[in-house]
Amino acid sequence: MKKAPELQNIRGVKIYPPNHKRVQKLLTGDNEPEIHGDKVWFSSYFIMDFLDANPPEPKTRILDVGCGWGALSIYCVKKFLAKVTGVDADKHVFPLLELHATLNNVNVGKKVSKYEDLKPEFLAKQDIIVGGDICFWDELVDPLHTLIKNALAAGVERIIIADPGRPPFMRLARRCRRLHKAKIKSVKVTTPRKHEGYLLIIDNPG
Numbered sequence: 001m002k003k004a005p006e007l008q009n010i011r012g013v014k015i016y017p018p019n020h021k022r023v024q025k026l027l028t029g030d031n032e033p034e035i036h037g038d039k040v041w042f043s044s045y046f047i048m049d050f051l052d053a054n055p056p057e058p059k060t061r062i063l064d065v066g067c068g069w070g071a072l073s074i075y076c077v078k079k080f081l082a083k084v085t086g087v088d089a090d091k092h093v094f095p096l097l098e099l100h101a102t103l104n105n106v107n108v109g110k111k112v113s114k115y116e117d118l119k120p121e122f123l124a125k126q127d128i129i130v131g132g133d134i135c136f137w138d139e140l141v142d143p144l145h146t147l148i149k150n151a152l153a154a155g156v157e158r159i160i161i162a163d164p165g166r167p168p169f170m171r172l173a174r175r176c177r178r179l180h181k182a183k184i185k186s187v188k189v190t191t192p193r194k195h196e197g198y199l200l201i202i203d204n205p206g
């Protein structure tokens with residue numbers, strides 16, 4: 001009999017390997033994620049490391065935008081006892097998020113929305129916004145900047161976005177440094193593999 005593929009363990013979050021039959025069922029046919037939410041992307045690990053060094057208090061309300069499979073959301077619940085909502089424009093990622101939330105025995109809220117459509121009243125209920133690998137097309141720069149401006153106006157304390165350094169992300173990062181005194185930090189991780197990239201950190205001046 002063929003051996004079932006082994007679970008991955010990423011910083012304490014259990015992840016099904018892409019060839020696992022439960023994942024394959026959710027990655028094919030009409031269920032297939034349509035905007036790159038087809039795996040866990042490594043920029044989330046930069047944010048996990050940053051949060052380890054700057055841990056949020058228990059019950060901090062965290063919004064994981066462009067959450068995909070939700071590895072970062074699950075990490076925040078497990079590690080920091082945060083109250084996390086995963087937001088994604090693609091409804092097809094949520095069965096994968098739920099599969100992993102169940103595997104890890106945690107609850108993550110779910111919301112289908114584009115970045116720029118998140119309402120001020122909803123943003124006002126969040127403390128921190130995170131997003132790994134979410135600014136990969138030129139046309140995502142303005143929507144993400146709209147989200148950042150709305151979130152700052154709504155009182156969100158901190159926004160952390162990570163990326164390998166693609167040109168659209170760097171454009172957003174430079175714009176936020178100029179307009180919102182954001183910090184751009186070069187970062188690297190060695191586990192589960194070596195990767196380099198950037199964190200964009202925007203703190204609300206209050």
Ligand SMILES: C[S@@+](CC[C@H](N)C(=O)[O-])C[C@H]1O[C@@H](n2cnc3c(N)ncnc32)[C@H](O)[C@@H]1O
Nearest residue numbers: 035037040041044066067068089090114115132
């Ligand atoms: C490259 S994946 C990253 C997923 C996840 N953050 C990770 O690190 O594994 C980008 C995610 O952003 C979502 N996305 C793309 N454009 C979006 C938009 N305009 N509003 C909200 N989510 C969007 C995609 O559906 C996808 O799940």
